[in-house]
Amino acid sequence: xxxxxxxxxxxxxxxxxxxxxxxxxxxFRRARGFAxxxxxxxxxxxxxxxxGIRITMRERKVRVxxxxxxxxxxxxxxxxxxxxxxxxxxxxxxxRRGVARRLDAxxxxxxxxxxxxxxxxxxxxxxxxxxxxxxxxxxxxxAGSRQHRDLAYFPGGAQNPYLRLLYSRCIEAGFDxxxxxxxxxxxxxxxxxxxxxxxxxxxxxxxxxxxKAGGQSRAYLQRIEDFLERGGTLVWSVHEALPxxxxxxxxxxxxxxxxxxxxxxxxxxxxxxxxxxAGLYPLDPAKVLVVEHPLYSGVYPDYVTRSAARRxxxxxxxxx
Numbered sequence: 001x002x003x004x005x006x007x008x009x010x011x012x013x014x015x016x017x018x019x020x021x022x023x024x025x026x027x028f029r030r031a032r033g034f035a036x037x038x039x040x041x042x043x044x045x046x047x048x049x050x051x052g053i054r055i056t057m058r059e060r061k062v063r064v065x066x067x068x069x070x071x072x073x074x075x076x077x078x079x080x081x082x083x084x085x086x087x088x089x090x091x092x093x094x095x096r097r098g099v100a101r102r103l104d105a106x107x108x109x110x111x112x113x114x115x116x117x118x119x120x121x122x123x124x125x126x127x128x129x130x131x132x133x134x135x136x137x138x139x140x141x142x143a144g145s146r147q148h149r150d151l152a153y154f155p156g157g158a159q160n161p162y163l164r165l166l167y168s169r170c171i172e173a174g175f176d177x178x179x180x181x182x183x184x185x186x187x188x189x190x191x192x193x194x195x196x197x198x199x200x201x202x203x204x205x206x207x208x209x210x211x212k213a214g215g216q217s218r219a220y221l222q223r224i225e226d227f228l229e230r231g232g233t234l235v236w237s238v239h240e241a242l243p244x245x246x247x248x249x250x251x252x253x254x255x256x257x258x259x260x261x262x263x264x265x266x267x268x269x270x271x272x273x274x275x276x277x278a279g280l281y282p283l284d285p286a287k288v289l290v291v292e293h294p295l296y297s298g299v300y301p302d303y304v305t306r307s308a309a310r311r312x313x314x315x316x317x318x319x320x
Contacts, residue, residue, distance in 0.1 A: 214248075237266075238277065268290055
């Protein structure tokens with residue numbers, strides 16, 4: 001504005017307009033300051049109103065809660081009145097309905113969980129089933145019969161079909177094979193029974209020190225010795241020279257040395273096993289019985305053809 005007045009207007013006109021210009025400028029500044037003050041006052045008023053609303057709502061909640069507590073106290077203090085009895089019955093009925101609803105919901109949840117576990121168990125049983133062996137049917141057919149000699153093996157399990165394949169023809173040989181769910185069940189085996197021990201890793205399982213591992217191993221061996229004193233027979237299968245990731249190999253060697261002395265027969269899966277264990281613990285050659293690991297043919301699904309397998313492995317038809 002000043003530049004405009006300085007450039008375009010004559011000097012007499014400038015002198016005449018200058019008071020009006022400064023008057024308008026002061027008025028504008030006053031109006032701007034007034035607007036700013038009013039905005040600040042409005043913000044403070046809204047903040048005060050919001051705080052008042054929050055305080056009012058909080059006080060209202062406190063009053064409502066106090067009224068409810070006072071009402072409950074009056075009902076408990078005067079249960080003999082008709083109104084008190086009706087209120088008490090309504091409260092108890094509501095509590096029972098709430099408990100019933102919670103119990104129904106929990107029952108539905110547990111039923112769904114049981115059904116899920118049943119489906120999972122069926123899948124596991126289907127995967128672990130052996131369609132080419134009727135071992136379970138044979139086991140049930142001779143249950144309770146004393147024409148077959150009891151044969152218990154430990155550890156047992158259905159994850160690896162090796163055990164099912166190994167014992168699939170025992171019924172024909174006059175033995176009744178069964179897994180031991182717990183090692184302590186060895187005491188239940190008849191005096192003329194056969195105990196077949198497989199993996200000895202369980203002897204040191206869970207031991208936090210060599211002393212505890214030694215105590216566990218001695219307890220296992222003592223139970224075997226008690227079984228042999230009753231007239232039982234021990235067969236030991238050597239699956240590896242030492243268990244994988246063995247924490248206390250020297251203690252394991254002592255245990256295996258004693259097992260070799262106690263066993264009537266020592267089963268190995270290959271001729272090379274004798275040489276592998278020769279530098280660790282002795283095996284009586286007269287006790288060693290070689291029965292190689294069976295093939296898993298027919299146990300697992302076989303859906304790959306010969307030509308497809310050769311293509312996947314990169315083997316030509318005339319190479320092998």
